Amino acid sequence: MKKYCFGIDIGGTSVKCGLFQTDGKVVDKWEIPTRTEDNGSRILPDVAETIGKKIKEKNLNPEEVAGAGIGVPGPVDGEGNVTMAVNLHWGFVPLAKELSEMTGLTVKAGNDANVAALGEMWMGGAAGSSNVIMVTLGTGIGGGIIVDGKIVTGAHGAGGEIGHSHAVDDMEETCNCGNKGCLEQVASATGIARLARKKLASTDRPSVMRKAPNVSAKTVFDGVKAGDDLAIEVAEEFGEYLGKALAIFASVSDPEVFVIGGGVSKAGQVVLDYIRKYYEKYAFSSCKEAGFALAKLGNDAGIYGAAKLVLE
Amino acid sequence: MKKYCFGIDIGGTSVKCGLFQTDGKVVDKWEIPTRTEDNGSRILPDVAETIGKKIKEKNLNPEEVAGAGIGVPGPVDGEGNVTMAVNLHWGFVPLAKELSEMTGLTVKAGNDANVAALGEMWMGGAAGSSNVIMVTLGTGIGGGIIVDGKIVTGAHGAGGEIGHSHAVDDMEETCNCGNKGCLEQVASATGIARLARKKLASTDRPSVMRKAPNVSAKTVFDGVKAGDDLAIEVAEEFGEYLGKALAIFASVSDPEVFVIGGGVSKAGQVVLDYIRKYYEKYAFSSCKEAGFALAKLGNDAGIYGAAKLVLE
Numbered sequence: 001m002k003k004y005c006f007g008i009d010i011g012g013t014s015v016k017c018g019l020f021q022t023d024g025k026v027v028d029k030w031e032i033p034t035r036t037e038d039n040g041s042r043i044l045p046d047v048a049e050t051i052g053k054k055i056k057e058k059n060l061n062p063e064e065v066a067g068a069g070i071g072v073p074g075p076v077d078g079e080g081n082v083t084m085a086v087n088l089h090w091g092f093v094p095l096a097k098e099l100s101e102m103t104g105l106t107v108k109a110g111n112d113a114n115v116a117a118l119g120e121m122w123m124g125g126a127a128g129s130s131n132v133i134m135v136t137l138g139t140g141i142g143g144g145i146i147v148d149g150k151i152v153t154g155a156h157g158a159g160g161e162i163g164h165s166h167a168v169d170d171m172e173e174t175c176n177c178g179n180k181g182c183l184e185q186v187a188s189a190t191g192i193a194r195l196a197r198k199k200l201a202s203t204d205r206p207s208v209m210r211k212a213p214n215v216s217a218k219t220v221f222d223g224v225k226a227g228d229d230l231a232i233e234v235a236e237e238f239g240e241y242l243g244k245a246l247a248i249f250a251s252v253s254d255p256e257v258f259v260i261g262g263g264v265s266k267a268g269q270v271v272l273d274y275i276r277k278y279y280e281k282y283a284f285s286s287c288k289e290a291g292f293a294l295a296k297l298g299n300d301a302g303i304y305g306a307a308k309l310v311l312e
Numbered sequence: 313m314k315k316y317c318f319g320i321d322i323g324g325t326s327v328k329c330g331l332f333q334t335d336g337k338v339v340d341k342w343e344i345p346t347r348t349e350d351n352g353s354r355i356l357p358d359v360a361e362t363i364g365k366k367i368k369e370k371n372l373n374p375e376e377v378a379g380a381g382i383g384v385p386g387p388v389d390g391e392g393n394v395t396m397a398v399n400l401h402w403g404f405v406p407l408a409k410e411l412s413e414m415t416g417l418t419v420k421a422g423n424d425a426n427v428a429a430l431g432e433m434w435m436g437g438a439a440g441s442s443n444v445i446m447v448t449l450g451t452g453i454g455g456g457i458i459v460d461g462k463i464v465t466g467a468h469g470a471g472g473e474i475g476h477s478h479a480v481d482d483m484e485e486t487c488n489c490g491n492k493g494c495l496e497q498v499a500s501a502t503g504i505a506r507l508a509r510k511k512l513a514s515t516d517r518p519s520v521m522r523k524a525p526n527v528s529a530k531t532v533f534d535g536v537k538a539g540d541d542l543a544i545e546v547a548e549e550f551g552e553y554l555g556k557a558l559a560i561f562a563s564v565s566d567p568e569v570f571v572i573g574g575g576v577s578k579a580g581q582v583v584l585d586y587i588r589k590y591y592e593k594y595a596f597s598s599c600k601e602a603g604f605a606l607a608k609l610g611n612d613a614g615i616y617g618a619a620k621l622v623l624e
Contacts, residue, residue: 075598131467133564145564147464147471154566155443158598159459165563166556166594177597244478245560251477252445252457252564254466282478285489286387286470 002066006051006105007119007307009071009112010034012087015047018303019054022066022311024123028054029303040089048102067106069309070095071115071302075157080109083157108309112302114151114160117144117259119305125259125293133246133255134295135162137217137264137271140176141184141191145253150312152253162249163188167241187242189264192217196234205230221267235274243278250279250287261295268294314378318363318417319431319619321383321424322346324399327359330615331366334378334623336435340366341615352401360414379418381621382407383427383614387469392421395469420621424614426463426472429456429571431617437571437605445558445567446607447474449529449576449583452488453496453503457565462624464565474561475500479553499554501576504529508546517542533579547586555590562591562599573607580606 002022009016015034019027032050035042051068054060072095074085080096100107110118117134126132130149136142141163145152152159163184164177171181185191196215200207207230212219220238223231246258258275265271272292280288297304314334321328327346331339344362347354363380366372384407386397392408412419422430429446438444442461448454453475457464464471475496476489483493497503508527512519519542524531532550535543558570570587577583584604592600609616 129467143563147459148462150460152459152565154599155441155568156566156598156601158562158566158596159564161563161566161596161598164596165560179594179596248477248557248560249564250470251455251473252471252561253464254468254470254473256467282491284470284473284476284491286468286473287466289468 003064005066005307005310006068007303009302016303020307036089044099051103067310069306070109071112071306073112076109076111113142114144115305116301117146118308119297119301120259120295121146122308123304124296126257129256131256134259136262138262139190141188167245183245187238189217192220192238195237196220199230199234217264239274240278243275244282246279247282250283257291259293259295265294315376317378317619317622318380319615321614328615332619348401356411363415379622381618382421383424383618385424388421388423425454426456427617428613430620431609431613432571432607433458434620435616436608438569441568443568446571448574450574451502453500479557495557501529504532504550507549508532511542511546529576551586552590555587556594558591559594562595569603571605571607577606
């Protein structure tokens, strides 16, 4: 009988680690530094060591440990191989195989954005649902698609790369990905700030946003809460771009709930309200009733989702 | 050891039936009429009867029959219940349960468009792939999303309802679904004809399309093959709407191959060429290499896919 599992989230500066009961209860949480020197060759031995120490410290019987799940900032194939993870200085790494040999445990690996979506499905904003689209609104836009409780990885590891779905026809600036008019150019934190700057430059109308030294997504939603007209117009634009995109995504995977996370979601319910308004306008009738929830697990979504990987 | 399975495709006027070997080889194909009177209450007994007769006729040992899969023109949930199928005069029908009781066989059911996609994945245009988006360009646009070899049904049975994804912002006509600017308003057979009529009305330039008594999608692609400028402009418009939409869908499920079927696909490779041109323009880099194939099974896709349902 398996009682425990490890959830590991490898980031560019630190490795977040969690020991969980198989029912989702956290037994322990800790971090170790990510040592990216020597092409990141120390990262996996460090992870193996910290897992080994924790098993000893907690006096666990390895028979009771279901395994270790790992989230990685890069594409991961169905066998748990990482194709490339720039921030870890990794090229191709057969992660699941190597870490399994080092620890003697079952190891499963996934892309960090996808794994975070799984975490929110398991114990977060989408708990109880098995069909979920998770949208992380940060510097860029990350996505995770869950269908029947499983992450959609896709044929090229690009399942859920919704930040780069086309959203604007007349965009002149080029996205990091090389295309023009990507969703994250208008609906990420950076994208919202871009919309706001454009709006402010287009008019002389007064706005509380003009007082901010650097206009950010927070400036916009603070403005919305203060009843600022221009801020409200920017939020409407953001809501229409994102709500329309989510409606299109729903015609593919038809989720029960959308979970909105990342820095922008810290503004709270108001963010959901603007997205849902336009989602309902554009969605196919049967999909209109999909729910919208804020992400709940914050930076811990990765360790939850990684742990869940080995319980599937 | 299971050697055989039945694939049944229930349409509004006839029920297509197939007896397959489990390796996909057709043993027999036949049709019976769909009797929609009395709220369609005779349909399932008719299906059970024809299956029973075929088992006798072919002298099959029921132990060797894996079961019967059924495709239905309407939403079907994960338990094989049909919510409603207007063309069959059905309200809620617990199809899988009832037909299983009548036949003594394992029965699985799915929506007909989704089941057709599964058929093309199994033995048709996408054979060998397990991540597929099937697009049926007929009077409307049907879709079927396959992820890891399984149909994406969705939380409300609307997985793959891509015909009603939003594609055009300035469309004034309302779609059958009640929204405006749905993909099928510009990229189905009807939609292509609409684009052509609009194009012809907008100019006095000559076109072979003007000779057609009723402009259809076939008129357009015949014109393209004859080098007609206006027809080519219409095909470009169609290609941009559909290619862009498929690129957005790819950011959700990242398919290995798109299969294009339905009446419009009878124009052949030229249809794929126009779609792919714009797909590659709009798709995220990792998704650009997805393949495009014509559907191969025609009206038999449904019985193939239905049979495959019980082999999963």
